[in-house]
Each structure stands twice: as structure tokens, then as C-alpha cells.
Amino acid sequence: MGSRWGINRTVGQIYALLYISGRPLPADEIAEALNFSRSNVSMGLKELQSWRLVKLQHLAGDRREHFSTPDDVWQIVRILAEERRRREIDPTLSVLRDLLLMKPGNEDEREIQGRLAEMHDLIELLTRWSEDVQKLETQQLTQLLRLGGGIIRLLDLKNSLPLLGSKRRKTPQPATEDGLDED
Amino acid sequence: MGSRWGINRTVGQIYALLYISGRPLPADEIAEALNFSRSNVSMGLKELQSWRLVKLQHLAGDRREHFSTPDDVWQIVRILAEERRRREIDPTLSVLRDLLLMKPGNEDEREIQGRLAEMHDLIELLTRWSEDVQKLETQQLTQLLRLGGGIIRLLDLKNSLPLLGSKRRKTPQPATEDGLDED
DNA sequence: TGGTCTTTTCAGTAAAGACTGAAAGTTTTG
DNA sequence: CAAAACTTTCAGTCTTTACTGAAAAGACCA
Known part of the structure; x- marks a missing residue:
């Protein structure tokens, strides 16, 4: 699918599997599910970890390392x-x-x-x-x-409010702490 | 540089050259400048055209096709x-x-x-x-x-204005034509 | 129409990248 | 501390992608 995003196909598949399975999986289960060699999975997980896209965790009663995606x-x-x-x-x-x-x-x-x-x-x-x-x-x-494109109405609104306008004023104003101006 | 963006290195180089040169170039000049084969350039340009990233134009007194990037x-x-x-x-x-x-x-x-x-x-x-x-x-x-993150102040402002609040009101209000609500 | 200039196509080759199995490394446990 | 359980590394191989030169196709002109 999105295999042209700087991350290769294999890695994408591993990530997708972890994402949809919704629970931490050990490397050998991934290898079996996707029919990859164990070493391929190992490399894929390493890359995913370097991207901080999966995290490693240990489950009670299992010596193997389990991996999962962020839940949000x-x-x-x-x-x-x-x-x-x-x-x-x-x-x-x-x-x-x-x-x-x-x-x-x-x-x-x-x-x-x-x-x-x-x-x-x-x-x-x-x-x-x-x-x-x-x-x-x-x-x-x-x-x-x-809000999408509707955001523009807010900008217009902002520009129409004298104290919040985006143009710099010539005479210094008392600080309003609104910070809407930008440098 | 950004050669991992779904577009390959060669194509990126061609595009960069066109962008910085700032004038339409014919394929053979590109090939010479970058030391690519003429056919490689031809393919690269074809891909760039399919992305609508370069446009072809004919210059007076030159039979060759010239290519350029959008100026904006x-x-x-x-x-x-x-x-x-x-x-x-x-x-x-x-x-x-x-x-x-x-x-x-x-x-x-x-x-x-x-x-x-x-x-x-x-x-x-x-x-x-x-x-x-x-x-x-x-x-x-x-x-x-x-505006960057400052946008949030506008959102807060919007939320604080009763008639523009983002929560649906229970009783229908007269249409305000502001359209800030979103479905 | 044939000749010249230019671009495209494509089969073959070169380069890059992905994948594997075997071996070495690491950690845990009896 | 040795065996067991698991993980990583890496050289070699397979696959995919990029690049080239030669030939074909197209455009323009006399």
C-alpha cells in the first residue's frame, strides 16, 4: 500500500499487522503470520524501533520480546x-x-x-x-x-478586530497579552 | 537529497536543475549538465510531466522542446x-x-x-x-x-463567543451566515 | 518526398535493495 | 556455568529498479 513512503514493503506489512492486531506480538508470530524469515522480521522491527513506531515490552510468563504500536x-x-x-x-x-x-x-x-x-x-x-x-x-x-477552509473566516474576523489586527501599529500599544501578532 | 520521496534520485536532480536555473532548458542541456544519458533525461522528464511538475514550452527559433518549473x-x-x-x-x-x-x-x-x-x-x-x-x-x-500554534488562541476566542461556539445549540438559532460551525 | 533534427522506446545490463540461512551473540534458568 | 531460549548479524543470493545505447518514431523543412 503506502510502500513508497521511505519505508519498505516488509516493514509496512509488519507495522500494519501490529496495528490491526491490537495486542503486542512476538517476532516469531509475526514471521509466521506474514511468512517472512525470522531474521527479516528482526530487521524490520529494528527499523520500526528506530522510527519509534513500535515499542518493545515484556509480557509476564513469556520470555520473548513483544512489540506493539501506540494505541492512539x-x-x-x-x-x-x-x-x-x-x-x-x-x-x-x-x-x-x-x-x-x-x-x-x-x-x-x-x-x-x-x-x-x-x-x-x-x-x-x-x-x-x-x-x-x-x-x-x-x-x-x-x-x-x-474547521477546514472555514478557518479563513476566523482569520478575517481577527483582521477586522482593531486590537488584534495583523498589521503592526505605528504607535506602541499597551501590551494586551493576547499574543495574536506574530513576528 | 530528498530522494526517498517516491521520486528517484535522477528525477530529483533534473527537477532541481530546472528549478534553480530559472529558465526553460532543453533535454540535451540537462543531459550534459548532469551527465546523464539523453534517454534517461527523456524518461525523467516524462515522469515529471506526469506529476505536472514541469511544463513543456517551445522557444522561438529553437526546434527543441524546453522544460521549466512553475515560478511560484x-x-x-x-x-x-x-x-x-x-x-x-x-x-x-x-x-x-x-x-x-x-x-x-x-x-x-x-x-x-x-x-x-x-x-x-x-x-x-x-x-x-x-x-x-x-x-x-x-x-x-x-x-x-x-500564526503557527497561535491559532489556538483564535479557536479559544471562537469558542468563547456564544453565537459562534462549536457546540450545537439545542434550540435552533436564526441563521447567522457565519458558517463557522462544521458538520 | 526525402533529409535533417529531435524525441521516445526498449532490450539488455548495471546497480541497489531486500531476504535468507547459518552462525554468533545475548539473556535466562536450572 | 552450561544448556536452553531467544535475538541479531552478515555474507551470499535473489529481486527490483535504474540506466544506457541503438534503433524506431515523430516533426519540420526544402
Whole structure:
């Protein structure tokens, strides 16, 4: 299914099995259920652990290690977002920043840096935003998402309220502690 | 760099070159610049076209086909989101729905369907939301993103306004045309 | 229409990635 | 501390994917 998401087919199948089975499974049961070699399962689980997508636990009266997925789907989303950021986004941003630090040797290079900067800012904006909303309570997050495009009405509302408008005021106002302005 | 994003390394390099060069390039210049065979470039461009990430154009006085990326970075994000949805998300949702339509044969299967339903609803919520906000003007979109976690204050504000509260009221209210409620 | 320039296709090959079984490693237990 | 129970590692093999050059196909022009 979603086997093109940086994680391979086998690993995806293992994860899916753990997710739907809803209880901790030992490696050999996974191998049997999916008809993989024991060592393949071992490697898959190792990768899933490195993504923090499964956790290991010991069940009373059984010496084998058991694995399970987080029980909250939102938790899965949060972890995935964090890991992808750490592994893919951050290194990309870092390379972009390095390139932007170089002195452009000529007009062409200056233009290229301009385009790289645009890309950098875009990625950073998206990343920061996702990081921010991931921190919200699940309850708040779902409310926000359910609002969908309707969110724009809230923004309009905000812009129409003089003290909360998004434009910087020329004369300093008394601090309102509402923090709706953004730098 | 981001070569693990469902698109292979070669294709990524071609796209990056087109993006930073900022002008339409013919296939043979790409092949020369990146040291790929002409046929490899041809295939890469074909894939990029199928993703609608490059467009073909003819330049006066040159018989060769030239390719370029959209000039607006936001446009790139929008196209990427749409295509990924079409290719990956929608088929996944469709499979999930099919599974949910099946009558559970026993208690275990019922539980599994429950978990699949949770996943389905999560994906659908995220997808719908992203679809919705992609439709916003770039200007509005950036405002929203820049707000980051601060968005929660707007939600709180909304919840505190009696006529706009997110809870359904028991007695029907006169229509306010604000549409902030969501079904 | 034939000739020139350009792009696409495709069969074969090269490279990358996934999977396995055997062996080594680790932990628990009598 | 040795045997038993379990897990990990890794070299070799199998499978999948990427890339190439040669040939075919298409477009334009005289």
C-alpha cells in the first residue's frame, strides 16, 4: 500500500499487522503470520524501533520480546512527523542554509540563491507550523482540522478586530497579552 | 537529497536543475549538465510531466522542446499535494472503505474494523483539511501558517463567543451566515 | 518526398535493495 | 556455568529498479 513512503514493503506489512492486531506480538508470530524469515522480521522491527513506531515490552510468563504500536492514532502521526522532520527536512534545510551563506560570485549565482532562499523559507514555514500544531491537544487539533477552509473566516474576523489586527501599529500599544501578532 | 520521496534520485536532480536555473532548458542541456544519458533525461522528464511538475514550452527559433518549473513555490506545493493525494491517499482510502464494508465474521474482525475506521477517518480528516487550505490565496495561506500554534488562541476566542461556539445549540438559532460551525 | 533534427522506446545490463540461512551473540534458568 | 531460549548479524543470493545505447518514431523543412 503506502510502500513508497521511505519505508519498505516488509516493514509496512509488519507495522500494519501490529496495528490491526491490537495486542503486542512476538517476532516469531509475526514471521509466521506474514511468512517472512525470522531474521527479516528482526530487521524490520529494528527499523520500526528506530522510527519509534513500535515499542518493545515484556509480557509476564513469556520470555520473548513483544512489540506493539501506540494505541492512539494521533500519536502515530506526531511521531511520524517528528521523525521525518529530523531525518529529511532538517538536513535539507541545513544544506540550503550552507548554500545561502556562500558569497555569490556573479549575478547568476545571486539569482540561484534567491530561489534557494524562497524554497528554504517555504519549507521552514511549513515545518514550523506543523511542529506547532502537533503540540496541541488532540481535542484542539481535531477541532482545527474539522474547521477546514472555514478557518479563513476566523482569520478575517481577527483582521477586522482593531486590537488584534495583523498589521503592526505605528504607535506602541499597551501590551494586551493576547499574543495574536506574530513576528 | 530528498530522494526517498517516491521520486528517484535522477528525477530529483533534473527537477532541481530546472528549478534553480530559472529558465526553460532543453533535454540535451540537462543531459550534459548532469551527465546523464539523453534517454534517461527523456524518461525523467516524462515522469515529471506526469506529476505536472514541469511544463513543456517551445522557444522561438529553437526546434527543441524546453522544460521549466512553475515560478511560484506555492504552486509547487499545491501540485505536489494534489498528485500525492490522487496517487497514494485516495487509493488507500478506497481500500480501507472496501474493508469497512465487509461484514465482520466475529468479534476480532469487528475490532480490526474499528481500528481501520480510526485510521480511515484520520487520513480523511487530514486530507480534507489540506485540500481545503490549499485552495486559499497564497496571501491567506501564509498568514495562517505564520500564526503557527497561535491559532489556538483564535479557536479559544471562537469558542468563547456564544453565537459562534462549536457546540450545537439545542434550540435552533436564526441563521447567522457565519458558517463557522462544521458538520 | 526525402533529409535533417529531435524525441521516445526498449532490450539488455548495471546497480541497489531486500531476504535468507547459518552462525554468533545475548539473556535466562536450572 | 552450561544448556536452553531467544535475538541479531552478515555474507551470499535473489529481486527490483535504474540506466544506457541503438534503433524506431515523430516533426519540420526544402
